[in-house]
Amino acid sequence: xxxxxxxxxxxxxxxxxxxxxxxxxxxxxxxxxYGKPYLKNNAFYFNISHSSCYTVLVISSKEIGxxxxxxxxxxxxxxxxxxxxxxxLIKSAEDFTKMxxxxxxxxxxxxxxxxxxxxxxxxLELNNFIIKKFKDYYIAIYGENLNxxxx
Amino acid sequence: MEKEIIDLISKTLEIPSKDITxxxxxxxxxxxxxxxxxxxxxxxxxxxxxxxxxKDIKNFQTVNDIVQYIKSKNV
Numbered sequence: 001x002x003x004x005x006x007x008x009x010x011x012x013x014x015x016x017x018x019x020x021x022x023x024x025x026x027x028x029x030x031x032x033x034y035g036k037p038y039l040k041n042n043a044f045y046f047n048i049s050h051s052s053c054y055t056v057l058v059i060s061s062k063e064i065g066x067x068x069x070x071x072x073x074x075x076x077x078x079x080x081x082x083x084x085x086x087x088x089l090i091k092s093a094e095d096f097t098k099m100x101x102x103x104x105x106x107x108x109x110x111x112x113x114x115x116x117x118x119x120x121x122x123x124l125e126l127n128n129f130i131i132k133k134f135k136d137y138y139i140a141i142y143g144e145n146l147n148x149x150x151x
Numbered sequence: 152m153e154k155e156i157i158d159l160i161s162k163t164l165e166i167p168s169k170d171i172t173x174x175x176x177x178x179x180x181x182x183x184x185x186x187x188x189x190x191x192x193x194x195x196x197x198x199x200x201x202x203x204x205x206k207d208i209k210n211f212q213t214v215n216d217i218v219q220y221i222k223s224k225n226v
Contacts, residue, residue, distance in 0.1 A: 077189055077193055118205060
């Protein structure tokens with residue numbers, strides 16, 4: 001179960017504070033060795049990403065990762081992070097952006113981030129993605145049991 | 152080498168080079184996101200024919216950190 005929040009012109013800290021208030025939860029934030037934040041009281045898992053003026057936050061009952069990116073093409077990066085099969089799938093900026101957010105959401109789900117090595121993420125072997133297009137952005141969420149929470 | 156690196160950051164990320172010094176913070180000053188950082192280090196790899204591991208990216212706080220890293224690769 002997950003819930004996605006999207007806000008414009010806010011910070012990660014402000015959005016998390018708003019969600020905690022909405023859920024009537026008070027908790028300190030703790031970080032793993034790679035900097036992934038968690039609620040100390042384990043009320044839920046969460047993950048945050050931002051791109052340009054948008055910040056997204058997902059909450060879930062299980063580990064989760066999220067990434068948002070404005071649609072863009074970076075040719076150099078394709079060679080660095082994609083295997084040959086993944087490269088064949090990238091024919092447009094939209095394809096590249098979807099690939100990027102998938103890989104980022106997965107390493108953020110793992111709680112390791114870029115240190116994992118995005119080239120080590122084979123998106124063709126991973127099935128638990130939710131991909132959403134939002135205005136000129138793509139959002140990827142990776143986690144288990146990703147049924148949407150009721151509002 | 153410092154100027155060369157600043158010029159490459161400027162060209163890669165389309166930021167005026169006058170806005171970049173050795174003390175410039177990549178995140179708080181230039182507001183770079185993960186994709187920008189990966190794009191940037193890939194540009195450095197190609198220019199200097201070196202390998203920069205993703206796990207080293209988190210150590211790059213300022214432009215000077217990049218300069219020192221590249222110098223440490225005996226470029």
